[in-house]
Amino acid sequence: MNFIDKEIEEYAKLYTSNEPELLKELAEFTETNMPMAQMLTGKIEGRLLKMLVALTGAKSILEIGMFTGYSALSLAEAMPEDGRLLTCDIDEEVAKLAKEYFARSPHGSKITVKLGPALETLSNTNESFDLVFLDADKENYVEYYQSIIPKLNSNGLLVIDNCLWSGKVLEPEAETDIAIHKLNQLIVTDHRVENVVLTIRDGVNLVRKL
Numbered sequence: 001m002n003f004i005d006k007e008i009e010e011y012a013k014l015y016t017s018n019e020p021e022l023l024k025e026l027a028e029f030t031e032t033n034m035p036m037a038q039m040l041t042g043k044i045e046g047r048l049l050k051m052l053v054a055l056t057g058a059k060s061i062l063e064i065g066m067f068t069g070y071s072a073l074s075l076a077e078a079m080p081e082d083g084r085l086l087t088c089d090i091d092e093e094v095a096k097l098a099k100e101y102f103a104r105s106p107h108g109s110k111i112t113v114k115l116g117p118a119l120e121t122l123s124n125t126n127e128s129f130d131l132v133f134l135d136a137d138k139e140n141y142v143e144y145y146q147s148i149i150p151k152l153n154s155n156g157l158l159v160i161d162n163c164l165w166s167g168k169v170l171e172p173e174a175e176t177d178i179a180i181h182k183l184n185q186l187i188v189t190d191h192r193v194e195n196v197v198l199t200i201r202d203g204v205n206l207v208r209k210l
């Protein structure tokens with residue numbers, strides 16, 4: 001299901017602030033050269049991530065699911081110089097490409113890349129975070145959530161991508177549909193947080209820890 005009209009999506013893109021040239025180049029390179037390029041968050045969600053960092057003043061950020069680094073660079077852009085972003089992925093090839101772009105960005109030095117399964121990265125860190133962006137394998141979303149919430153600072157923000165999963169959450173059938181719907185159900189009844197489901201792109205669940 002395409003729940004956002006294509007023309008409206010294009011209009012929204014046109015009237016959203018431009019991303020830096022390097023991010024535009026990264027998006028284009030990913031689209032031309034990488035399989036599954038549609039996984040990249042893109043201009044509207046990337047600018048939303050940057051704005052959330054700017055508004056919250058987040059200085060410690062965790063990203064689960066880096067891919068070629070578009071969202072990591074968008075988040076890092078609004079962080080102060082002493083801000084730190086830990087991001088992870090299991091795919092060596094995408095990590096190599098992301099690191100090349102981080103090296104070319106004035107914000108790349110804020111980013112640390114961890115190669116390996118995100119659940120390991122989560123259990124190996126004792127840090128707490130002001131903001132977490134969750135955008136990896138959907139089957140593990142509930143497990144990620146349970147592991148992230150204790151590591152989120154009070155008033156911290158968890159941003160979950162693909163929470164509407166092309167509308168498949170309406171009649172969940174496949175394992176992934178069920179996992180995402182289950183997490184949405186869990187969040188709205190979790191007294192530790194409050195949340196808003198945004199119908200941006202494939203759905204973005206904004207979860208604030210109380």
Ligand SMILES: C[S@@+](CC[C@H](N)C(=O)[O-])C[C@H]1O[C@@H](n2cnc3c(N)ncnc32)[C@H](O)[C@@H]1O
Binds near residue numbers: 065071
């Ligand atoms: C949707 S993409 C991330 C897109 C990225 N946030 C962006 O805006 O470009 C999901 C990424 O999660 C990674 N991934 C899948 N399973 C993972 C796991 N168990 N641990 C860490 N990363 C994983 C994939 O390799 C893929 O690069």
